[in-house]
Amino acid sequence: MTVTQTGRSRGSYAKTAARRREILEAGMDVFAEQGFRSGSLREVAERVGMSQAGLLHHFSTKNDLLAAILDFRDDRDREESGIEIGSGIEGIRGLLRLVEHNMRVPGLVELHCVLSAEATSPDHPAHEHFVRRYSWLIDGMTVSFEVMAREGQLVAGVEPASAARMLIAMMDGLQLQWLLDRDSVDMAEETRRSLRPLLTVEL
Amino acid sequence: MTVTQTGRSRGSYAKTAARRREILEAGMDVFAEQGFRSGSLREVAERVGMSQAGLLHHFSTKNDLLAAILDFRDDRDREESGIEIGSGIEGIRGLLRLVEHNMRVPGLVELHCVLSAEATSPDHPAHEHFVRRYSWLIDGMTVSFEVMAREGQLVAGVEPASAARMLIAMMDGLQLQWLLDRDSVDMAEETRRSLRPLLTVEL
């Protein structure tokens, strides 16, 4: 695509991008605290110090903002786990790194917890997103456990598909417990502990 | 307390109780689908065929209705699991019965999933309720696993407190996966499978 730059300075592009980013972060906070349905654009706008109409210049509908947030979150997760899914034990280690990082960002954990629960409703604007995400994630982890099984890293009798489901379920359930009482749970340690009886190797 | 019955027939009591119950059930449906914060009293009222003001005669605020729903749900769970928490392997079996029953009532599973996520927010009207509920539940299951450890029903090296946390986390996480795609998961079977490596006995 050829773009003809007509007087629009790099500065204004950068500023707009920075503004979008600010809105994105404020949106994540608000939707984490109140959920998407009951979080308001006005509240998001206030937190970045602008009017609600001003916000809608950057994201033209509330659903647009949600979509941008979901993309942003997925990118971050990929960076933080730093690994392709489905790559044997390194896939599991990547997920554990993500859990460790999550314990430093309660807001993001709350966002995931609240949005994924809301999105179980078929008419929620993020429903399809979460259905796809979980199917992708569990399929990928199943492949990882299959690879591990072939390399003798899995205890006999452990079903790769079940182990994958179990690991993801564990992570989600621990997040809920952690959000309700942060001091009581070490998510990463509990996750490792629950994997140990399934593996013949150390993580 | 002495009550002077002045003309009020038994029938009208029964009718009121039945009405409250109808509202309760409709409320559970609405809050399951839309969450508490964004579910509306009007919608609940419509589903039982009455006006929103009429509903408020039975539950004088929205929070009142929520509190009644939470109590009702707890009673049902106790009945359905049919067992005291903290009683060894029977405690775990009770929980498994509850999981089996839950697969026949998706609405109740969705209600729990959505409300517990919403309630991680400290200013949510159900926050204290869920904090207490989880601490009670995990403490109780910890005792159950401790009893099992003493009776040699636990594999060596399994921490009762961790096993308790893990079991609850697993159940919650599987509920989320099940709500997003009901055909893909057998919650009860997956839960049993995840417990097997921890026990020296059959469930």
Add this chain to the structure above:
DNA sequence: GTCTATAAATTGATAGAC
């Protein structure tokens, strides 16, 4: 016990000035 009417607040989105 249930209704209509209404108050008072909040919501997402649009129009148009600057």
Add this chain to the structure above:
DNA sequence: GTCTATCAATTTATAGAC
């Protein structure tokens, strides 16, 4: 790019008739 003003819809809760 941001604002003010505004619309139309929706919310919980109250007042008061029947």
